[in-house]
Amino acid sequence: xxxxxxxxxxxxxxxxxxxxxxxxxEEEFNWLLKEEVHAxxxxxxxxxxxxxxxxxxxxxGLESQLKQENFILGSSTMxxxxxxLTLQGEALTQADINLKIAKSSQVLHFQFREDxxxxxxxxxxxxxxxxxxxxxxxxxxxxxxxxxGAEVNKLMDAVMLQLTRARNRLxxxxxxxxxxxxxxxxMKMFTPPMPGDAMINFYINLSKLxxxxxxLHVLPPNTTKNFRPAGSSVLHNPGAMFELNNNRFEVSxxxxxxxxxxxxxDTLVFFTISLQLCxxxxxxxxxxxxxxxxxxx
Amino acid sequence: xxxxLWSISVCHSAHWTSGTFTNIxxxxxHVVSREMCLWDVNDGRCxxxxxxxxxxxxxxxxxxxxxTEKEGRLLCNGHYPEILVVDATSLEVLYSLVxxxxxxxxxxxxxxxxxxxxxxxxxxxxxxxxxxxxxxxxEVSKMQDLDPVFEEESKPIYCQGCQSISFCSFTQSSLLVVxxxxxxxxxxxxxxxxxSVASESDQSWTGGEFVAADKVIIWTEDGCSxxxxxxxxxxxxxxxxxxxxxxxxEGSIPPLIYKIAERLLICPPVTRFFFGRREPFHKLLIQGDxxxxxxxxxxxxxxxxxTAATCLQVSSTISLQEAFDKLKPVSAGIIDQLSVLxxxxxxxxxxxxxxIPSQGRLVCGREDGSIILVPATQxxxxxxxxxxxxxxxxxxxxxxxxxxxxxxxxVLYPYQVSARYDQRSLVSGGxxxxxxxxxxxxGEMKHIFCVHGGEITQLIVPxxxxxxxxxxxxxxxxxxxxxxxxxxxxxxxxxxxDKCVFVLMFFxxx
Numbered sequence: 145x146x147x148x149x150x151x152x153x154x155x156x157x158x159x160x161x162x163x164x165x166x167x168x169x170e171e172e173f174n175w176l177l178k179e180e181v182h183a184x185x186x187x188x189x190x191x192x193x194x195x196x197x198x199x200x201x202x203x204x205g206l207e208s209q210l211k212q213e214n215f216i217l218g219s220s221t222m223x224x225x226x227x228x229l230t231l232q233g234e235a236l237t238q239a240d241i242n243l244k245i246a247k248s249s250q251v252l253h254f255q256f257r258e259d260x261x262x263x264x265x266x267x268x269x270x271x272x273x274x275x276x277x278x279x280x281x282x283x284x285x286x287x288x289x290x291x292x293g294a295e296v297n298k299l300m301d302a303v304m305l306q307l308t309r310a311r312n313r314l315x316x317x318x319x320x321x322x323x324x325x326x327x328x329x330x331m332k333m334f335t336p337p338m339p340g341d342a343m344i345n346f347y348i349n350l351s352k353l354x355x356x357x358x359x360l361h362v363l364p365p366n367t368t369k370n371f372r373p374a375g376s377s378v379l380h381n382p383g384a385m386f387e388l389n390n391n392r393f394e395v396s397x398x399x400x401x402x403x404x405x406x407x408x409x410d411t412l413v414f415f416t417i418s419l420q421l422c423x424x425x426x427x428x429x430x431x432x433x434x435x436x437x438x439x440x441x
Numbered sequence: 442x443x444x445x446l447w448s449i450s451v452c453h454s455a456h457w458t459s460g461t462f463t464n465i466x467x468x469x470x471h472v473v474s475r476e477m478c479l480w481d482v483n484d485g486r487c488x489x490x491x492x493x494x495x496x497x498x499x500x501x502x503x504x505x506x507x508x509t510e511k512e513g514r515l516l517c518n519g520h521y522p523e524i525l526v527v528d529a530t531s532l533e534v535l536y537s538l539v540x541x542x543x544x545x546x547x548x549x550x551x552x553x554x555x556x557x558x559x560x561x562x563x564x565x566x567x568x569x570x571x572x573x574x575x576x577x578x579x580e581v582s583k584m585q586d587l588d589p590v591f592e593e594e595s596k597p598i599y600c601q602g603c604q605s606i607s608f609c610s611f612t613q614s615s616l617l618v619v620x621x622x623x624x625x626x627x628x629x630x631x632x633x634x635x636x637s638v639a640s641e642s643d644q645s646w647t648g649g650e651f652v653a654a655d656k657v658i659i660w661t662e663d664g665c666s667x668x669x670x671x672x673x674x675x676x677x678x679x680x681x682x683x684x685x686x687x688x689x690x691e692g693s694i695p696p697l698i699y700k701i702a703e704r705l706l707i708c709p710p711v712t713r714f715f716f717g718r719r720e721p722f723h724k725l726l727i728q729g730d731x732x733x734x735x736x737x738x739x740x741x742x743x744x745x746x747x748t749a750a751t752c753l754q755v756s757s758t759i760s761l762q763e764a765f766d767k768l769k770p771v772s773a774g775i776i777d778q779l780s781v782l783x784x785x786x787x788x789x790x791x792x793x794x795x796x797i798p799s800q801g802r803l804v805c806g807r808e809d810g811s812i813i814l815v816p817a818t819q820x821x822x823x824x825x826x827x828x829x830x831x832x833x834x835x836x837x838x839x840x841x842x843x844x845x846x847x848x849x850x851x852v853l854y855p856y857q858v859s860a861r862y863d864q865r866s867l868v869s870g871g872x873x874x875x876x877x878x879x880x881x882x883x884g885e886m887k888h889i890f891c892v893h894g895g896e897i898t899q900l901i902v903p904x905x906x907x908x909x910x911x912x913x914x915x916x917x918x919x920x921x922x923x924x925x926x927x928x929x930x931x932x933x934x935x936x937x938x939d940k941c942v943f944v945l946m947f948f949x950x951x
Contacts, residue, residue, distance in 0.1 A: 263544070269520060272546050272568055279602050283621060283645050283662070298708055309496075309520070 173432045177290045184425045188303070188418055189281050192274060195414035198407040199271040200233060212237065217355050217401040225399040227355045229346070234267035236346060239334075243342065243357060252342075254334045262330060266313050266348045270411070273310035277303045277418075293429040300422045307422075311415045314408065317347035317354075321376040322386035322395070325358070347378070351409035352402040359397040369394075477532055491532040496520040502529065503552050505561070516563065518547035523589070524565060524575070538563060538575045539589040545569050548603040551616075553629075566603040566618060572596045572632055596632050600625065605648040610716075612654045615675060619649040624659050626675045635675045650714035652724055652740050660712040666726055668740070668753075714740075725756075733761035773824055776805055776813055779839060793869070795852045797881075804881075806849025806869055812842040814881070842879055844886045845871040853900040854881070862902075870897030 200210055210233040217227040223244065230238040239262070243252040256262070280302050290296055320328070325345055331338050338344065343358040356379060363369065363385065371392060374384035384395045475496060479489035497519035504513050513529030522545050524538040550565035563575045574594040600620050608629065609615045615635065616627045624646060625637045640646055640661075649659035652668065655676055660666040710730035717723040724740040736758040765772070774780065780788035793806035796817060803817040819837035822828075852869045855862035867881040876897060878888040 265522065268522065268545060272520070275568065279621070287643060 169432065173293070176428060176432070177293070177296070180428065181290055181296055181425065182286050184421055185281055185284060186286075188421050189278065191414050191418050191421070192278050192281070195411045195418075196271070196274050196278060198411050198414075199267070199274065213405075215353055215403040215405065217353065217403045219399075219401050222399070224397075225355065225357050225401050227401060229353060229355065229403075231264075231353065231405065232261075234271065235261040235263045237261050239346075239355075241334075241344070241355070241357075245342075245359065252339075254336065254338065254344075256333050257335045260333045262333060262346060264346065264348060266317065267408075269313040270310040273306045273313065274411075277306040277310070280306070293432060296429050297426055300426045304419055304422045307415050307419050311412065311419075314348055314412065315350050317349055317378050319376040319378045320345070322358075322374055322380060322384060322393075323388050324376070326386075326388050348405075348408065349378075349402070351404055351406075351412055353405050353408075354400060354402040357399040358395050359399075360393040361396045363392040363394050365392075367392075477527075479530075479532060489530070489532050495525075499547075499549060501550065501552055503561070504529075516550065516552065518550050518565065520546055522546055522567075524550060524563065537589050538577075538592070540567070540573055540592050540595060542592070542595040543567070543569060543571055545571070547573070549606050551606045551608055553608045564606060564608065564616065566598070566600055566606055568601070570597060570599045570601040570603070572598045572600075572627075594632075598625075598627065598632065598634070604646060605650075607650050609651040609654070611651060612676070615651075617649055617651060617657055619646050619659055621645045621647070621662075624649055624657070626657070626671065636672060638669065647709055648712060652714065652716075653742065658714055658726060658740065660726075660728075662709040664710045664712070664728060664730065666712065666728075666738075735759055775803065775820055775824065776815060776839075778823060778836070779813060779815070780807065793849050793852045795854050795857075797854050797857060799857070800881075802881075804852050804854070804867065806845075806852045806871070808848045810843065810845035810847050810849060810871060810873070812845075812849060812852065812869055812879075814840045814842070814884075840884050842869075842884055842886070844877045844879075844889065845869065845875065846873040848872045850897055851900045853902070855902050858902040868900055870900055872896040876900070 212230050212232045215229050215231060217229060218225070225244070226242045228238075228240040229236050237256075239254070239256050241254045243254065244250070245252065280299065284290075284299060322343075325331075325343050328345075330344060330346070334344075341360045341362075343360065345356045345358075347354055347356075358380065363371070369385075371385055371387075373386050374380055377384075379400065380395055380398065382395050382398055386393055475493045477491050477493060477497075478487050480486065481488050497517045499518045501516045502513060503516055504511055506512070514535070515527040515529050515532075517525045517527055522540065524547055526535050526537060527533065528535055545567040547565045548568050550563055553562040553564060555561055559578060561577045563577060565573045565575075567573060572595070573592045575590055576593050577590070598618070600618050602620050602622075603618055604621060605617075605619045607617050609617065614629050616629050616632070618625045618627060621640075622645075623637055623639045626635045627633065628635055644665070645662040646659050647662050649657055652658050655671045656668055657671060658666055658668045708731050710728050712726065712728045715723065715725045715727055717725075724742070726738040726740055728736045728738075730736075737756045738753055739756045740753075774788060774791060776791065777788045780791070782789065789811075790808045791805045792808050795804050796802075797804065801817050803815050803820060805813045805815070807813065815837050816839075823837060849869055849871045852867065854867055856864045856866065865880045865882055866887070867879040868876065869879065870876045874891060874896060876890040877886055878890075879885065880887055
């Protein structure tokens with residue numbers, strides 16, 4: 145934006161100088177589109193391929209070849225709940241859970257029924273988002289010529305959207321209502337069957353695999369307590385109430401144990417690095433956009 | 442139709458994806474905000490609106506008849522491992538088609554209508570390249586709130602990144618699956634591979650359809666389309682049908698007719714093949730692109746004799762800009778008569794505006810930094826009706842507010858959004874990095890805030906139940922400005938005569 149207070153005699157000099165400046169800027173921009181963009185895209189592809197490898201996407205029919213990892217979930221201070229979960233790809237293939245019911249020293253033991261698996265949708269969604277980002281990048285390899293900065297911005301926006309979604313899937317577990325938890329297929333997967341006064345939920349939070357156990361007690365019909373059904377939440381608190389099949393329940397105890405999954409941690413780091421790379425490339429492009437006022441940019 | 446669709450885009454920003462015509466209107470799905478809207482195409486009203494928990498990437502309309510009643514359903518697929526069946530009128534999810542084997546996101550799907558039985562088929566390909574088939578019977582379609590429907594068949598076809606799947610309505614016996622690097626034809630009976638054609642190195646397919654029993658059209662990301670003639674092994678009528686199954690020979694199918702589009706496009710155009718079911722049975726390739734251009738090609742039935750491919754010329758094309766330029770009389774800007782400068786061809790452009798119905802006023806911010814307040818009805822009369830008013834200079838009566846040094850980018854009348862603000866305040870933001878609060882009745886500049894961050898792009902009033910407590914009775918405006926890296930965090934508080942305190946908050950995005 146020209147300063148209107150400059151003298152009129154300086155205008156021809158300024159326009160000559162700005163012509164030269166413009167030519168230099170154009171050359172810089174061409175370098176950016178030809179060389180720098182492809183270098184950054186290659187870097188991005190490498191990082192995301194590493195992330196994708198962590199998810200070890202199964203080929204159909206070969207799921208059994210995925211490696212199995214066991215995670216021990218427990219708390220050092222309390223031992224009401226202890227679990228050993230086996231994660232294979234995006235599903236829990238086995239869950240060995242020991243539950244100590246309050247007010248008794250009895251330890252209950254549960255396992256998945258034979259051949260039953262619990263799919264962690266969060267992991268599948270994150271993996272699919274990463275693959276979509278990789279597909280976007282692979283369509284723009286070294287042989288592709290970017291002609292405008294807007295094309296690069298559009299590509300970066302699309303990749304960043306996929307990566308943000310992938311990260312959100314891992315950081316934001318689904319929030320469910322207590323009746324949804326009680327009627328979920330997970331309750332029917334155990335042997336011996338889950339007692340009616342316990343509910344279990346698995347989810348991923350950031351890089352941690354979490355197991356939550358809710359202990360319930362039935363509210364007698366003539367109770368003096370004010371019944372307020374709880375809404376949906378990732379983790380319900382003791383005192384939350386709900387109604388199911390004409391019975392009213394209240395959560396008396398909540399136990400949560402977790403364990404870090406190292407490869408999920410790696411993928412989160414890769415997401416952050418990739419998002420930074422995308423944003424930096426967008427910033428480099430935008431340095432030029434403020435000069436190209438009249439080009440069809 | 443161009444005009445009526447244009448008038449529909451009311452308050453939603455870009456990133457509309459999947460849209461489909463239904464029996465009563467047009468459904469559009471917005472990818473970022475996850476909103477689905479049903480519009481009436483006759484008057485542009487939004488009939489139904491719903492916000493969804495999941496992200497869709499494809500919507501298809503499916504209509505069936507129960508007795509004499511026509512029922513509409515929307516089949517949606519997206520970033521979730523099933524296909525949702527939604528009522529087309531109420532936009533409620535009725536039930537879903539799920540998979541027992543390898544449940545995963547669905548890339549693309551197609552509905553195959555059966556003319557003989559009451560069973561329609563949904564064929565889909567998942568992101569891991571598994572073909573899934575569901576049967577929707579008339580019973581299922583009638584009822585609501587159903588248990589999920591499981592798949593009939595699940596077969597790996599190793600087509601990852603599937604862009605589209607379509608059924609041949611001419612032969613009723615083959616399926617075309619288009620992925621970005623190749624397209625394949627499968628037998629619709631047992632889903633065995635009949636032929637596979639890879640793309641050239643710089644092409645990226647985005648979709649395709651059958652145009653005849655032996656021809657397919659495949660279109661690319663940059664707007665080109667290619668028509669291929671299928672080999673005899675793909676045609677059920679031929680004696681060589683299914684002769685290539687199991688062989689790994691690459692199809693040496695020559696491109697038959699092709700059309701090249703040399704436009705510079707920012708994003709891939711939308712391409713569709715239309716086959717008219719009534720006289721005169723048009724076969725049209727329709728393409729709409731980001732430059733606002735709609736183009737039509739008529740797909741011929743005949744096969745040219747040359748061995749090399751022929752270029753197909755566009756049959757008709759129009760763009761929004763051309764349609765607008767053809768208008769007679771040419772539309773004028775609402776305050777053109779006040780914005781014309783001597784010696785200049787174009788009047789000063791209006792760059793931001795807000796209509797205040799309670800006062801019958803229109804506030805227009807212009808590219809030179811001035812803000813004009815005009816009575817809305819009189820201004821409209823000047824443009825639409827002839828009369829004595831045309832002779833009066835300086836009509837309609839207006840007030841000019843000067844304060845911004847450069848283009849005004851946004852204006853906001855906060856009282857219109859929430860009654861907790863002062864009726865007199867009018868707020869404007871510009872590219873000169875400043876936000877000005879005006880008294881709309883006297884035209885005085887009450888406050889000017891110079892933001893060190895950058896150009897102001899938006900002014901927003903927070904919702905009613907959002908409380909920001911900074912001192913007593915604090916109300917705030919949020920504004921967004923554009924800088925290379927971040928927006929600095931500063932607070933300014935201004936006390937008006939009575940109860941309104943403006944707190945402008947700028948958030949650091951580092």
